[in-house]
Amino acid sequence: SHTVNTVDAFDTYRLYHAGGEYSFDGTMHSFKTEHDTLQVRQPDGTMRAEPIRLRRSVHGPVVRSTDSTALAVRTPVLNRHGALRQWRDIGLAKDLSEFESATRRLQVSMFTTSYADQSGHIYYLFGGQVPDRSTGDFTFWQRALPGDTSSVLWSDAYGCEALPRVVDPASGFLQNSNSPPWFSTLPSPLKRANYPEYLALDRLRLREQRGLQMLRADTSIRLSELVDMRYSNHLLLADRVLGGSSAGRSRGGGHPYPK
Numbered sequence: 001s002h003t004v005n006t007v008d009a010f011d012t013y014r015l016y017h018a019g020g021e022y023s024f025d026g027t028m029h030s031f032k033t034e035h036d037t038l039q040v041r042q043p044d045g046t047m048r049a050e051p052i053r054l055r056r057s058v059h060g061p062v063v064r065s066t067d068s069t070a071l072a073v074r075t076p077v078l079n080r081h082g083a084l085r086q087w088r089d090i091g092l093a094k095d096l097s098e099f100e101s102a103t104r105r106l107q108v109s110m111f112t113t114s115y116a117d118q119s120g121h122i123y124y125l126f127g128g129q130v131p132d133r134s135t136g137d138f139t140f141w142q143r144a145l146p147g148d149t150s151s152v153l154w155s156d157a158y159g160c161e162a163l164p165r166v167v168d169p170a171s172g173f174l175q176n177s178n179s180p181p182w183f184s185t186l187p188s189p190l191k192r193a194n195y196p197e198y199l200a201l202d203r204l205r206l207r208e209q210r211g212l213q214m215l216r217a218d219t220s221i222r223l224s225e226l227v228d229m230r231y232s233n234h235l236l237l238a239d240r241v242l243g244g245s246s247a248g249r250s251r252g253g254g255h256p257y258p259k
């Protein structure tokens with residue numbers, strides 16, 4: 001299964017340009033210009049050819065421009081086109097080894113991947129195409145970066161072995177509700193300090209806290225019980241706001257994540 005993760009695979013750079021050139025590391029560079037044509041469907045079903053001009057800097061394609069500034073986007077996604085083949089091979093995998101071999105390609109730009117098989121193996125990968133950046137935390141890379149210096153320009157992306165990954169943890173379970181990899185299971189074998197700060201946020205929303213709460217409250221969960229948990233309408237927020245009602249002391253009580 002896939003759940004959406006917080007992988008940041010795109011960076012935006014602000015360029016300063018004049019006369020068809022932009023400033024980079026103290027010198028002026030020419031944009032690379034290409035011309036292409038888009039076929040645009042009209043209301044009557046006919047197609048209209050619309051010419052477009054594509055400009056690129058050393059960062060990547062320019063997506064917006066004014067008379068003096070431009071925004072260029074850099075991402076490893078543009079160079080990886082094997083997502084459909086990877087998903088096909090994931091679906092055809094007969095065991096954990098074949099499954100890992102398919103996911104290792106990292107052709108899919110994002111997503112947490114969770115796996116379980118009839119042999120009892122479970123597997124978690126915080127997947128995606130993550131640039132190998134030199135500095136900064138997650139927030140730093142969310143803004144438009146200076147495009148006139150190579151100090152924040154990365155050249156490669158992480159391989160699968162560098163991403164957070166868990167196989168058959170001692171806890172016996174894996175979970176994810178769009179949460180950071182550090183909480184894929186508890187106790188977590190992943191150490192936050194072993195990964196760059198920009199990889200993922202370090203926060204856990206109430207939905208993920210509630211999921212962990214229910215899973216940790218019972219060391220032996222039958223399938224029917226798991227289905228009941230899935231459709232639980234118990235709100236952890238109500239426990240916090242009401243100061244611990246009788247509902248908060250029912251099955252799944254307790255707070256797995258320190259405030």
